[in-house]
Amino acid sequence: MDQETQITMARVAKIGEMSEADALRIVNEIYADGIVSRSEAETLFRLNETLSASDVDWATRFQDALADIFLTRESPEGWVSDEEAEWLIAQVQMDANEPSVQELDLFLHILRKADGAPPDLGQYVLNALSNRIISEGAASPMMVERMRYALFAGAGEAGLWVSQYEAGILFRTNDAIASADNAPTWNELFARAVGNHLMARAHPEPRAIEEALSREAWLKDTSVNPGRLFARMGASLLSGNWFEAVTHDAKKAEQARMAAAAAATRAAAKVTASDNAWLVAGEEHAGRISPAEQALLDFLAAEAPGFAHGLAVAA
Numbered sequence: 001m002d003q004e005t006q007i008t009m010a011r012v013a014k015i016g017e018m019s020e021a022d023a024l025r026i027v028n029e030i031y032a033d034g035i036v037s038r039s040e041a042e043t044l045f046r047l048n049e050t051l052s053a054s055d056v057d058w059a060t061r062f063q064d065a066l067a068d069i070f071l072t073r074e075s076p077e078g079w080v081s082d083e084e085a086e087w088l089i090a091q092v093q094m095d096a097n098e099p100s101v102q103e104l105d106l107f108l109h110i111l112r113k114a115d116g117a118p119p120d121l122g123q124y125v126l127n128a129l130s131n132r133i134i135s136e137g138a139a140s141p142m143m144v145e146r147m148r149y150a151l152f153a154g155a156g157e158a159g160l161w162v163s164q165y166e167a168g169i170l171f172r173t174n175d176a177i178a179s180a181d182n183a184p185t186w187n188e189l190f191a192r193a194v195g196n197h198l199m200a201r202a203h204p205e206p207r208a209i210e211e212a213l214s215r216e217a218w219l220k221d222t223s224v225n226p227g228r229l230f231a232r233m234g235a236s237l238l239s240g241n242w243f244e245a246v247t248h249d250a251k252k253a254e255q256a257r258m259a260a261a262a263a264a265t266r267a268a269a270k271v272t273a274s275d276n277a278w279l280v281a282g283e284e285h286a287g288r289i290s291p292a293e294q295a296l297l298d299f300l301a302a303e304a305p306g307f308a309h310g311l312a313v314a315a
Contacts, residue, residue: 027051027061038087041069045091045103052102059102063109071113080110080117089124098135099128108146111153125150126166130173138180139173147173148189152219161200161213162193170194178290187295192218195299198311204240237261237306243314252314260310 027047044062051058070084071077080088088107092099099107107125111117129147133139139147151166170190177186196218200206206213243256289297300308 024051024055038069041066042091045094048102049100052100059105062102063106066106067110067113070110078115080114080121082118082120085118085121085124089121098131101132104128104132104146108149108153112149122150122153123165126169130169133173134176138177139182139186141183141185144183144185144189148185148219151189151193152215160210161206161215162197162218164197164201167194167197174290174292178292182291187292189219190292191295191299194296195303198300199304199307202243202246202307202311202314204242204244237264237310243310246311247314256310256314259313260306262306263309264306 026043044065048058048062052062066088070080070088074081074084088110092103104125107121111122111125126147129143129150133143133147136143151162170193174186174190193215196213196215200213203209203213211217237257237260241253242260243253244250247253247256297308
């Protein structure tokens with residue numbers, strides 16, 4: 001960075017203001033030799049607020065530059081280290097408590113390109129997305145797709161399938177926006193993601209059917225019904241330790257297996273009010289089911305007959 005640019009940055013740091021012309025000149029100076037240092041990467045974060053509002057190409061340049069330095073120029077190549085994740089989060093928190101949309105998109109871009117990332121980074125992104133949706137008062141189509149990708153990236157603690165932590169964030173978000181005019185895709189995402197978590201948690205050997213239970217199969221393609229893999233699961237509910245991890249009570253788990261198998265074999269079986277108990281337990285709904293929660297119940301009833309009934313007994 002030349003002396004003139006350094007002087008400009010010093011002035012900006014002192015008065016906390018920057019013209020678009022100054023910002024563009026500094027960016028072009030940095031990009032002339034490529035982003036090769038943390039100090040240059042930090043400068044891009046400071047410039048982001050100024051340029052994101054006026055430069056239509058800025059988001060792409062910002063994302064690609066940061067992904068390049070962390071995934072290509074620094075080791076381990078292709079991975080986000082714990083230290084790098086902490087640094088990225090610190091840059092966001094330097095300016096505000098919550099990341100901007102551009103910064104959220106940066107994190108999602110890095111998660112998409114990385115071979116792996118610390119669970120803390122995925123959890124931070126999911127929480128930030130949840131907080132933004134809640135602050136906006138509803139789930140917009142674009143924010144739903146960002147949440148879908150954050151879940152699909154699998155940076156959470158479970159990896160293969162949606163974790164309890166991730167499902168908890170979805171429930172927290174939905175509790176806050178249950179009565180809002182949400183995008184229809186919110187209900188669908190909630191149903192698929194929480195359904196994936198519940199199935200993996202209740203299954204006796206989830207790793208035995210990793211492909212069927214993978215979050216990729218449930219979340220990536222919204223045109224297919226991954227749960228159809230369980231459409232004839234009535235007989236399988238009688239074998240193995242289904243629901244053991246849900247109740248931690250062997251006798252209750254057995255009752256749940258029997259009840260689920262019986263419900264799965266009934267023709268045109270419908271989810272009853274009692275089957276909703278596991279979903280609203282502990283929630284201050286006074287028994288009311290939100291559209292997203294109803295979508296979850298409908299999804300389970302259609303894709304895994306009897307499963308919701310077993311959960312109700314095990315709860």
